[in-house]
Amino acid sequence: MNSELNYKHLYYFWVTAKEGGMSHAAARLGMAVQTISAQVRQLERELGHALFKPAGRGLALTDAGRTALQLAEQIFQLGEQLPAVVRHAASQNGLRLAVGISGGLPKLAVRDLLEPVMNEPRLRLLCHEDDFDDLLADLALHRLDVVLSDRPAPANPNLRLYSHALGASPLAWFAPAGWLAAVCQDFPASLDRVDVLLPTAHASVRLRLDQWFERKGVSPRVVGEFEDNALMTTFGASGMGVFPAPERMRDRLASAYGLQWVAPCDGVQEHFYAISTARKVQHPLVQRLLEAHLDAPRGAFNDLPQPL
Secondary structure, three states, X not given: OOOOOOHHHHHHHHHHHHHOOHHHHHHHHOOOHHHHHHHHHHHHHHHOOOOEEEEOOEEEEOHHHHHHHHHHHHHHHHHHHHHHHHHHHHHOOOEEEEEEEEOOXXXXXXXXXXXXXXXXXXXXXXXXXXXXXXXXXHHHOOOOOEEEEOOOOOOOOOOOOEEEEEEEEEEEEEEOHHHHHHHHOOOOHHHHOOEEEEEOXXXXXXXXXXXXXXXXXXXXEEEEEEOOHHHHHHHHHOOOOEEEEXXXXXXXXXXXXXXXXXXXXXXXXXXXXXXXXXXXXXXXXXHHHHHHHHHOOOOXXXXXXXXX
16 A cells, blocks of 8 residues: 555545436546546545545446545635735734634633744634644644643544644632631631532543542532633622632733732642644643743743643
8 A cells, every 4th residue: 555645536435426327426536437437546545545446337436435425625715815915814913823722721821821932923813712632623624723721632543633732720719708717717617608609520620529528528509500601700709609710810800800819729730732733732822831931931931841
């Protein structure tokens, strides 16, 4: 099997699959059916698997063919976008950085994580928030330059992704003025008696919080669960209840939201990762971000092993 894929052969296969047969593909491409057939057969030899099988008077995709078609769709969709993307990039004076923000990541921490690149005079920052798995798919397709998340990328042989640890921040409990006296009285047992807001299970820190409650013998009175950390902060500030947040956000939560620090959530940390498509990052701004966190003094964002 040839290890180097011939994209011309892949294109003929893609058109054949899309058109529903070799005769239709030949008509679309203005080529002889025999030429299309020979190109597809060559691709099958290169891959070592049959991509089509007889089905009545026509052809149907094999399991390998369906998989090849899914990947071919992505490849040629990107190819169709290439001219417009290149024209757009050439027309921009700024240095573009497309960042995926995982839904479980505290939004107040994102600005701090990106601080090393914010002084770039030519910066054109694009932030896209989505579910973790969808962001990884976009990253693998090079629609994003980096993903910031509260967890590393899972092992996946189909996605070559690398997780770079940016550090961690201890968690603490915060309260609006209306709940401050009640929660401070006999904390953390008071969490049984006051209204509590928590991140949903989609945030990796939720499991660590649940384990913390178990260690402390606390059954919190949960009145709200939020996928978006900024939304949880907004509802907490409105008086809905007390909630955990990164310790390093203490001054900002006080000045911007009027929230009061209650106590540390001892032993619980919020972790931060930058995920890229290569171990050796090529994008200059992503390089700068990783190097800044690697070189920074050990602290709120540097309590994890150093980036890979």
